Amino acid sequence: KLSARLIQIAERLPKGCKLADIGSDHALLPVYAVKNGLALSAVAGEVNEGPLKAAQQQVAQAGLTSSIAVRKGDGLAVVGPGEVDTITIAGMGGALIASILEAGQEKLAGVHTLVLQPNVGEDLVRRWLLRHEWALTEESILEEDGKIYEILTARRLPDSTGFNAQLYAPRALPGSEMKLTEELLLLLGPWLIKEPDAVWFEKWHGEIKQLERIRSSVSSSSHEASRVKEQELAELARQLTEVM
């Protein structure tokens, strides 16, 4: 059975899309998407031999070799220009997701939807989208098997730049004096923070605790650089505590 995380990612796909799933591992997502009519066709990309084999087996077992192409390659190298209109990249760090998008920019020309699920470093993905004029149109957060995941959906809108300018415009946090700057919105999620749910609060309670642990280890060092770092961390924890 498909994980709740992958099901939620699949639910973000525009019906009838031409999908590329990068870092597909067992190709569970493209198989589900094609089986359920969410995607018409799919490319499952994998850079590593083991997961590539697993993807080939999975697609063959599902009888979908005519609609899902399993290809070996780094990031977006596995798709031809204009071949797909929707890309999913899930289950890796935000820095890697951003670097895959950055390296594959010419492959994004005909793509209208990105569904991205970084395991960490969500802010790096949001920042990449913002800088490259993708409109962040939806965010969701879920917990599964004790882990918390965020799913970011981005589209090309006629005025993505204007859309994002509004989305990331510094705003006041309702019921507080605190100002949410672009920096904080990139970190916390401009949509998630509009209606923060229990999972979001759990995530940031955890992050604050971790920041405090880091802070106490940094403050035992006397270097000037780490004192600066300590102050930054203290400020971040203070701001997050205010948001909550």
Ligand code: SAM
């Ligand atoms: N996307 C699946 C999911 O969310 O369940 C699998 C996630 S798995 C943890 C990450 C996969 O990405 C691995 O199978 C790894 O081989 C693959 N990967 C890592 N870097 C990659 C790259 N640059 N291009 C393609 N695949 C990559």
